[in-house]
Amino acid sequence: MNAELLNLLCCPETHQTFSVAPPALIEQLNQRIARGGLINRAGRMIVEKIDDGLLRADGRFLYPVRASIPILLIDEAIAVPVEN
Secondary structure: OOHHHHHHOOOOOOOOOEEEOOHHHHHHHHHHHHHOOOEOOOOOEOOOOOOEEEEEOOOOEEEEEEOOEEOOOHHHOEEOOOOO
């Protein structure tokens, strides 16, 4: 993700800044997608793996990136699992 572009983007819901999601988180989410166990905020099952992600500053939601295009729709956001 281009640093200049990343600095221009913000969460469409809260206007918080983004950071690029760590590869380990992307891998974890893609594993859940492969098992059929991941839904987005709209409640729809996610079936297509994500290439990357933009993590909201509070760490609660990730916006997927597919084919280098950030999907900045609130309903497409993915809740980030809380680590215990």
